[in-house]
Amino acid sequence: MFRRTPRVFAATLAVAALALGACAEKTAETPAPSGSPTAAAFPVTVGDLTLEQRPERIVSLSPTGTEMLFAIGAGPQVTAVDDQSNFPADAPKTDLSGYQPNAEAIAGKEPDLVVLANDTNKIVDQLTALKIPVYLTPAAQTLDDSYRQLTELGTLTGNTDAAADVVQRMKDDIAKIVAEVPQRVQAPTYFHELGPELYTATSKTFIGSVYTLAGLENIADAADADGKSAGYPQLSQEVIVEANPDFVFLSDVTCCQQSAATVKARSGWSSINAVRNDQIVELDDDIASRWGPRVVDLLRTIVEATAKVSE
Incomplete structure (x- = not known):
């Protein structure tokens, strides 16, 4: 997923109905799973895409896609990533844009596979015309979508076993974290802030489903009961208070x-329980907007931050 300015970020999400995409707890980079790619499994087919050989020059124009590729052990096959892909630190970052992809610039990297999060400017058709294979992986709507994307990337890159290991580890870790969520008489309520203009996400979005796993109740759900905001309404200060x-x-x-300091300084917010009880949680922007393996870290952060509330 990509980070954008709050207005563009939230508006794009609302139009596309996609669920997204550093001062909170910093997550240690997890070593890639063991297991080496194998050329013997090729050709492979995922959807309409068939690769005759294992790709050795992958270009990723999706920060989430980049994280997934490295997590499943395909990092050595990645030769270029977009200007927003900053994890892991050793990803080969370039000035390529995922927002405004340029077919000629991408082709200049001589890729044998391009991973995209969206089809801006009909970039898929442009790359296909240049005979460059493209895997289009829109923002996941559910955890199952994330698992599927990891699995498909494993297939396309020859890292099937490693991808399966990542998916299973994510499922196991999430199950363990959810099991530790306190049993409460009443679920604590929360507001998830996408930007200071007070755009947020409802429980119907990917990020909202993560909070649901943590046993929390979303104050934004009523604001998008008719679905007109596609799960990403803008709330007023009055509604939040x-x-x-x-x-x-x-x-x-x-x-x-x-x-936390800027929130506490907002006019009228001093009466909010979150402010009065010092329960303002600063998330890592990237982890909170990319639906790859680090979703586990996001869920853990939320559960740990709310664990002290028993009722």
């Missing part, structure tokens, strides 16, 4: 310099 959330989660820390 009246809803009085127990927690405020900030995913606009790095992009927009928001913090």
Whole structure:
């Protein structure tokens, strides 16, 4: 997923109905799973895409795709990533844009596979015309979507076993974390902030489903009951104050310099439970907007931050 300015970011999500995409707990980079690619498994087919040989020059224009590729052990096959792919640190970052992809610039990297998150400017048709294979992997709507994308990338890159290991580890870790969620008489409420303009996400989105796993209740659900905001409504200060959330989660820390201090300084917010009880959680912007293996870290952060609330 990509980070954008709050207005463009949220508006794009609402139009596309896609679920997204550094000052919270920093996550250690997890070594890639063991297991080497094998050329013997080729050719392979995923959807309409068939690869005759194992790709050795992969270009990823999706930060989530980049994280997935490295997690499944395909990092050595990745030769270029977009300007927003900053994890892992050794990913071969370039000035290629995933927002405004340029077919000629991409072709200049001589890729034998391009991983995209969206089809901006009909880039898929352009690359296909240049006989460059493309795997289009839109933002996941559910955890199952993330598992499927990891599995498909494993197939396409010859890292099938390693991808299966990553998926199973994610499932096991998530199950363990969910099992540790306290049993409560009433679920704590929360507001998840995408940007200081107060765009947020409902329970119907990917990020909202993660909070549901953590046993929390979303104050934004009522604001998009008719679905017109595609799960990403903009709330007013008055609505948030009246809803009085127990927690405020900030995913606009790095992009927009928001913090517990800036939230506490907002006019009228001093009466909110989250402010009064010092329950404002600063998330890592990237982890809170990319639906790859680090979703486990996001869920763990949310559960740990809310564990002290028993009722």
